[in-house]
Amino acid sequence: MSGNDKVLQIRALRKSYPGGVEVLHGLDIDLRAGEFLTVIGPSGAGKSTLLRCINGLVPASAGSCRLRGAEILGLRGAEMRAARRRIGMIFQAHALVDRLTVMENVLSGRLGYTGFWSSWARRFPPGDVAGAFRLLERVGLEGYEDRRADRLSGGQRQRVGIARALLQSPELLLVDEPTASLDPKTARQIMRLLRELAAENNLAVIANLHDVGLARMFSDRIIGLNAGTIVFEGAPGELTDSELSTIYGEEDWSTEEVADVSA
Amino acid sequence: MPVREENATKVWQRRTPRGRLALWAGWALALAVLVACARQISEGTLWVFVADAHRQAADLLARMVPPDPGYMGVLWRPLWDTVNIATLGTLLAVAAAVPLAFLAAKNTTPHPAVRQTALLMIVSSRSINTLIWAILFVILFGPGVVAGIAAITLRSIGFIAKLLYEAVEEIAVDPVEAIRATGGSPGQVLTYGIFPQVFPSFVGVSVFRWDINIRESTIVGLVGAGGIGLQLDASVNALRWSQVSTILVIVFLMVVFSEWISARVRKAVL
Numbered sequence: 068m069s070g071n072d073k074v075l076q077i078r079a080l081r082k083s084y085p086g087g088v089e090v091l092h093g094l095d096i097d098l099r100a101g102e103f104l105t106v107i108g109p110s111g112a113g114k115s116t117l118l119r120c121i122n123g124l125v126p127a128s129a130g131s132c133r134l135r136g137a138e139i140l141g142l143r144g145a146e147m148r149a150a151r152r153r154i155g156m157i158f159q160a161h162a163l164v165d166r167l168t169v170m171e172n173v174l175s176g177r178l179g180y181t182g183f184w185s186s187w188a189r190r191f192p193p194g195d196v197a198g199a200f201r202l203l204e205r206v207g208l209e210g211y212e213d214r215r216a217d218r219l220s221g222g223q224r225q226r227v228g229i230a231r232a233l234l235q236s237p238e239l240l241l242v243d244e245p246t247a248s249l250d251p252k253t254a255r256q257i258m259r260l261l262r263e264l265a266a267e268n269n270l271a272v273i274a275n276l277h278d279v280g281l282a283r284m285f286s287d288r289i290i291g292l293n294a295g296t297i298v299f300e301g302a303p304g305e306l307t308d309s310e311l312s313t314i315y316g317e318e319d320w321s322t323e324e325v326a327d328v329s330a
Numbered sequence: 331m332p333v334r335e336e337n338a339t340k341v342w343q344r345r346t347p348r349g350r351l352a353l354w355a356g357w358a359l360a361l362a363v364l365v366a367c368a369r370q371i372s373e374g375t376l377w378v379f380v381a382d383a384h385r386q387a388a389d390l391l392a393r394m395v396p397p398d399p400g401y402m403g404v405l406w407r408p409l410w411d412t413v414n415i416a417t418l419g420t421l422l423a424v425a426a427a428v429p430l431a432f433l434a435a436k437n438t439t440p441h442p443a444v445r446q447t448a449l450l451m452i453v454s455s456r457s458i459n460t461l462i463w464a465i466l467f468v469i470l471f472g473p474g475v476v477a478g479i480a481a482i483t484l485r486s487i488g489f490i491a492k493l494l495y496e497a498v499e500e501i502a503v504d505p506v507e508a509i510r511a512t513g514g515s516p517g518q519v520l521t522y523g524i525f526p527q528v529f530p531s532f533v534g535v536s537v538f539r540w541d542i543n544i545r546e547s548t549i550v551g552l553v554g555a556g557g558i559g560l561q562l563d564a565s566v567n568a569l570r571w572s573q574v575s576t577i578l579v580i581v582f583l584m585v586v587f588s589e590w591i592s593a594r595v596r597k598a599v600l
């Protein structure tokens with residue numbers, strides 16, 4: 068493996084919100100190209116905060132975060148935006164702009180590369196538009212380009228969100244609970260699509276998931292976060308019930324049906 | 331604490347005993363104020379004139395009917411002025427109110443001090459009635475349509491900006507963050523993330539204000555600021571009641587028409 072293979076290197080990342088307590092207590096994470104890393108942990112553990120520190124949606128308090136070797140924490144203005152274009156982010160399904168069409172939502176992935184007036188006039192370079200059509204087809208939304216985003220189902224919206232992030236041609240993909248509010252089947256389809264697209268483009272992915280089953284199924288590596296500290300790191304196979312208790316707290320993790328009480 | 335223990339069962343009531351007492355005291359106070367006001371108004375009124383009111387009304391009505399259709403020919407020009415005062419005033423107000431609203435909204439303002447200044451401008455514009463603005467501008471610009479447009483504009487800026495900045499503060503944050511995360515510039519975040527979300531309120535508020543302004547621009551003429559109000563004032567002063575009723579009918583038709591348009595437009599953008 069060459070050194071270039073390392074997409075993301077996070078060191079001693081700390082975050083305190085203004086006037087609040089520290090929510091990330093010095094995290095170290097490394098990520099290779101083509102690697103699918105999942106972060107699990109209880110609500111409030113700091114999973115979203117971690118992703119948002121990486122692309123600067125919230126400023127980190129201390130530490131270092133290198134994207135292909137270049138420091139991206141503490142960047143400002145145009146430099147920050149240049150870094151963000153290289154990092155795609157996929158949110159929950161409701162993060163589309165409702166009143167824009169599917170095409171406009173997907174093309175907004177190119178905003179970082181497009182001047183203000185061109186984007187205002189919706190004049191994107193032909194290559195970008197072709198790329199958008201290709202991605203829409205790839206995520207299974209061929210023919211939907213003129214549909215307004217608020218006329219889509221949750222699963223379709225998430226596909227648009229994925230296309231938007233991938234149109235950025237990112238090197239790193241940050242994914243925050245992509246399957247929240249989706250039914251189990253749609254959730255699997257979305258995860259499978261993400262996994263395939265990441266492999267096709269040799270992307271590094273960090274995905275926050277609440278569903279441990281999905282995390283096991285689709286990740287190369289899993290990190291367990293509890294109260295801002297990494298308490299587990301390993302392959303899906305190493306995630307035992309006792310590890311789950313370390314991450315989430317004591318609970319009966321057996322998946323068998325609850326024994327019939329009357330028996 | 332509306333929950334009490336009574337014979338080992340929990341009793342829940344909507345209000346605490348003190349809350350109930352305060353509520354009754356509030357109603358009693360409101361009633362007392364009402365009675366006091368009624369007495370004061372009664373003392374300041376000459377009831378002989380009021381007793382006479384129905385005869386006066388009948389008299390006035392008799393003089394107003396029938397309206398004078400021949401007078402219509404003179405009215406088209408002032409009517410056109412009225413529509414122009416309302417429309418131009420609204421357009422100018424929208425142009426000023428949009429930036430003001432984004433400066434005033436908590437989530438888009440560049441700085442809290444800017445926000446306070448913007449809010450102050452909004453409140454000042456709203457606290458002064460159109461008619462008072464009109465009097466001021468008739469003094470500044472002289473009588474005529476320009477004073478009317480200025481008055482309508484100044485009053486509408488605050489109205490539109492207030493409703494618009496409230497809409498801006500209520501937008502969903504996730505889509506906005508998603509646009510930021512693509513590396514879009516602040517201007518692109520505004521046009522892609524925020525504008526689409528507030529667009530329906532923007533159109534709705536503007537058209538609603540235009541509709542109000544059609545009505546307001548019929549009276550700014552009373553103080554000399556142009557439009558059909560000038561004609562109305564002249565006819566009332568000359569006691570030409572059939573002309574007055576003609577004007578009232580025309581104003582009524584115009585207002586119905588503007589309400590119809592504004593309802594149509596608002597429905598179209600939803």
Ligand SMILES: Nc1ncnc2c1ncn2[C@@H]1O[C@H](COP(=O)(O)OP(=O)(O)OP(=O)(O)O)[C@@H](O)[C@H]1O
Pocket residue numbers: 084085087090108109110111112113114115116117
């Ligand atoms: N904007 C903010 N200001 C202050 N505190 C915040 C803010 N956002 C999050 N927090 C706090 O930071 C902690 C971590 O929040 P975060 O959203 O990162 O958790 P999470 O692991 O993503 O939770 P969930 O699984 O519910 O999404 C929480 O205690 C939360 O209250």
Ligand SMILES: [Mg+2]
Pocket residue numbers: 114115116243
């Ligand atoms: Mg979260």
